[in-house]
Every structure is written in C-alpha cells, then in structure tokens.
Amino acid sequence: AHLLSISFHSTSIHVASPRLASIKRHRSKQGNKTTMAFKKYYDRLISAGTTAANAVMHGPEQAEKIRQLESMGFAPERARHALNATDGDVDRAAELLLLGANERQDATAPVSPARRAAGNDRRRDDRGLEGAHVAAHNDEQMRRAIEESLMVNQREEARQLRQVEADSMKGARREVVDLTGAEKGTTPAKPTKKPATAASAQPTINKQPAKKQPAKSAAAVNAGKAAAARLNNPIKAPASGPAKPLVRTHPNVQVPTKLSDKSKEEQVMRCAHRVKPHVMAVDTLLRVLTAVRGAPDNPKFRTIDRSNANYAKYVRDKPGAEDLLLAMNYRRVPGGKNELRLERHLVDDALLYLGVSALEQMRTSPEYLEGKRLRAFHAEMRRVAGNGSEMLQKTGMTEGETAVRMAYLSKCPKEPPEGRGARMQVCLGDESEKIEGGRVTRRFDGDDTLEDVLNWLGGCYGSEVLDKIRGEESREWCLCDLNRYPILPLDVEKHARKTLQYLGLFPSGKLGVRLSDDAWRERRDDASGGFGIQGSARGLGAASRSMLH
Numbered sequence: 001a002h003l004l005s006i007s008f009h010s011t012s013i014h015v016a017s018p019r020l021a022s023i024k025r026h027r028s029k030q031g032n033k034t035t036m037a038f039k040k041y042y043d044r045l046i047s048a049g050t051t052a053a054n055a056v057m058h059g060p061e062q063a064e065k066i067r068q069l070e071s072m073g074f075a076p077e078r079a080r081h082a083l084n085a086t087d088g089d090v091d092r093a094a095e096l097l098l099l100g101a102n103e104r105q106d107a108t109a110p111v112s113p114a115r116r117a118a119g120n121d122r123r124r125d126d127r128g129l130e131g132a133h134v135a136a137h138n139d140e141q142m143r144r145a146i147e148e149s150l151m152v153n154q155r156e157e158a159r160q161l162r163q164v165e166a167d168s169m170k171g172a173r174r175e176v177v178d179l180t181g182a183e184k185g186t187t188p189a190k191p192t193k194k195p196a197t198a199a200s201a202q203p204t205i206n207k208q209p210a211k212k213q214p215a216k217s218a219a220a221v222n223a224g225k226a227a228a229a230r231l232n233n234p235i236k237a238p239a240s241g242p243a244k245p246l247v248r249t250h251p252n253v254q255v256p257t258k259l260s261d262k263s264k265e266e267q268v269m270r271c272a273h274r275v276k277p278h279v280m281a282v283d284t285l286l287r288v289l290t291a292v293r294g295a296p297d298n299p300k301f302r303t304i305d306r307s308n309a310n311y312a313k314y315v316r317d318k319p320g321a322e323d324l325l326l327a328m329n330y331r332r333v334p335g336g337k338n339e340l341r342l343e344r345h346l347v348d349d350a351l352l353y354l355g356v357s358a359l360e361q362m363r364t365s366p367e368y369l370e371g372k373r374l375r376a377f378h379a380e381m382r383r384v385a386g387n388g389s390e391m392l393q394k395t396g397m398t399e400g401e402t403a404v405r406m407a408y409l410s411k412c413p414k415e416p417p418e419g420r421g422a423r424m425q426v427c428l429g430d431e432s433e434k435i436e437g438g439r440v441t442r443r444f445d446g447d448d449t450l451e452d453v454l455n456w457l458g459g460c461y462g463s464e465v466l467d468k469i470r471g472e473e474s475r476e477w478c479l480c481d482l483n484r485y486p487i488l489p490l491d492v493e494k495h496a497r498k499t500l501q502y503l504g505l506f507p508s509g510k511l512g513v514r515l516s517d518d519a520w521r522e523r524r525d526d527a528s529g530g531f532g533i534q535g536s537a538r539g540l541g542a543a544s545r546s547m548l549h
Helices: 002-071 076-085 090-108 113-168 218-232 245-249 264-275 279-294 309-316 321-327 349-362 366-386 389-395 399-410 450-461 463-470
Strands: 303-305 339-341 422-428 439-444 477-481 488-490 508-515
Touching (some): 002 090, 264 279, 279 366, 321 349, 463 477
Parallel strands (some): 422 508
C-alpha cells in the first residue's frame, strides 16, 4: 500500500508539471509583449524629446541632421557629437559613426584565452601612460582653442580699427565723430539735419532692420581718438615760416645745411674742390674771373652765354662749375635768356680774389695734374688717329711711311672670311672722347697670336703706337683688354706669342690704348697699368688674370 501511494503521488506530479510549465510560458510571453510595447513607446518619446531639444538648442537644420543619423540606427547623443566633430557634415559624421561601430564590434568579438591574457598584460602596462596621454591631448586642444580665439579677436580689432580710421578721415563729406566722448563742461554739437526731399519723404519698402554694432576693442577706440584729435586739432605751422614735417616727424635727424646758406668763403672752396679734376673747366673759370677782376666795368666779361658750345662742353655740366659762378654773385637773367650775368654793383673784389686764389691752388692738386696728362694723351691720340690709313688715303702718305706700314701688314695672317674667326676691335684713348678715326676692326682666328694683332695695329697707325706700347726704355702707353673688369693691361713683350684664345680675346676681343701709370712704365712688380690685378678669366681655355699680369 505504501508503494502504491508513492507511485500515485509521483504520477500526479508528473501529470501536473507539464500544465504548470505551459502556464508559465504563456505568462512570460504576455509579459515580454508588454515590455516590448512599453520599450517602443519609451524610445519614441525619447526620440521626440531629443529631436525637440535639438531643434531648440541647435536649430531645425541641426535637428534634421541628427534625425537622419538616428534613422540609420545611431544614438542621438553620438550623432550630435559626430556632427560637432565634422562641422555639420552628415556624410562625414556617418562615416565617423560607422568607424566607431566597427571598432566596438572588433572589441566585442570572441577572443582566445591566450590573446585575452596578452591584451590584459598590455593594458596593464599602458594603463600608467594613458592618463598622461589624455592630459597632454586635453592641453593641446585647449591651447589650440585659445589661439584660435585670440586670432579671431585680433582680426576683429584690426577690421574695426580700419573702419574707424576710414570714417574719421572723411572730414569733407561726413561729420567727424568724436569717439572720445563729450568733455566736461562742454555740450556735444548736434548734427545738422538735411531738408527732406521728395525722394526721402516717400516710405521705404522692405527696410532692413538696423544691425547691432559689435563692441569696439581698446585698440579701435584709441585709434579713433587719435584720428579725431588730428582732425579737430591740426598742428599749426610756426609763426616764423611754413611747417617742417621732417623736424616734426624725425626730430633727431640732422639735415645738412644747404650750400647757398653757407658762407661765401666755404661755398667757393667747396665748388673749387669739386671742379678740380676737370682741367678745361678750371682753366676757363680762372680766365673769366681774372678778366672780370681786371676790367670790372666791361659788361662783356660779366656776361656768360650758357648756349655757347665751348661753355656747354667744358663748363656747364661739370660738377661745381656753375655753382662757383653763382657763389661769385652771377645770376641767371630772367626773361628767357640763357645767360649768366654779374651786375656791376655786385662785383666784390675780395670775393674775386678768393675765387682766383682757390682755382690757382686747385691747379697744383694731383687730380688736376692727372687730368692734364690725360688731356695731353688724348691730344696725342687725335694726332695718331689723323695719321691712320683711312685718313691718310684722303691727304696722301709718304713713301717711307707707306713702306713701314706695308712691312707690318705683310707679317699679318690672312683675314678669315665673314662668319669665321673672332672680331678684334682696337680703340685709341677713352671711348667717351669719341676720337675720329680712333677705332679699327678686323677678324682673327683663335690660334692667331698677340704679335699678329700688334703687326696689324702698326699697319693701321704706323710704328709710333707700337714703340710707345712696347717701350724698350719706358712704356708710356699700354694695350688693355676692355672686355675684362677691371680693365686688364697686357704685357705685349711677355705674351706676344700667346694665342688670342689663351688671352681671352676669342671669340671676340676689344683692346684699347691707354695711358700707363708710373709703376707700369718703371716695370715694377706691383704694376697694374693703373688698373686692378684681381678679376676672373674670360672665355673657354683662357688664362687667369694673375697669369696674364
């Protein structure tokens, strides 16, 4: 009986347990459905609330962008952060969110125990540095934000400063606005009202509301004060004469006194020192002043025609020449006459004596003596050029001179045809003198020598030029390479057998006959013909300047 009762109870329990399980399953399904319904309503309420809050805080455009990202399945808060990070770009924000989702998926993917253990060890090692990296990143972000804010403020202040200065400088057409404010005890001036016109009386349509002016910075306010002060209180000129802007703006600058404001004695001495290298100007001025001192009553000596050819060539354009005449009380004649005149009542015997003495002293200076030598040299060059082959063809040539020149020309190589060889040009004296007949040209090959050029030069101008260039006893003249800078004198005895290419005269050469200095004539080691020794080589395969010296 006991065993039967046990089996009965066990059977009833087994029968009742499936029914109880079905009841529990039914109740759990209904509970899940109710929970899911409540969750859907809750998500809709949260989404609507978030959308409304975004519309209020960020505007409808930002709310619409957040709603688009929500429809893609992203949380509103993450969508808002992504839009802020991408400056409101929906596409870039979606990419950023997708990248974040992929990273989380990778983080949640199943990991093997060994890999998990290795990652835990690595995180424990890096945990100490994570805080420092985060702090450094935050500091960098804060620094960038501060710099951007300062740059924006500076640009705004500069713009306001330019606007205030432009408005304050329109004094003729617009009323000056005093940015300093009304002073104590004074009443600010009321702006004058313009009479209403028919156009202004008509009502305006679609009138835009006035924009609120931004607050002016300290720099803009100070600039406006300075501009208003300059317009309202201009600097007055002193009673003694006109304003001196240089003295006012640069008080520490020392301006030299004008020559006309100096004493007569200093004017005469300064002008005499400036004109002393010009020989003809010194001699002409000395003759004029001597003639005026000898016959002050003669108006012919007290009048100078500035259009005279000799005066224009030797005196008028030379530095200090006319200034010396003006210091001697010469004056320009008004009425269109191109003359300088010394009035009888302005003739000063002491001043004339000072001018004559100063010019006679300049005639003993080294500059004047060197200019005298150059003038005599160019006179010789004009005489030699007059004896050239082209000039003598017009006047005739003696038999002896013809034989000498033909002997020189017979030693010259044949001239290359047109388009070949180097064109050699030789000038007598300084090119500025423009000596007639003092320039000859001919073509030479690169392997021709300097001796060939000298023979050709002797055939053109005779043996006198070569004798003074070679100079067995003294080299009075020298042959210089004018294509080099500084000009290089060539030792014709030392380099007579050198080729033109070695001397730097190929594929083009320009030589000049110049006056030698004392060192070149005496053949001293430091001789340079009056020109520098240092310089660069010229042409492919040419020797250096020091080798040719």
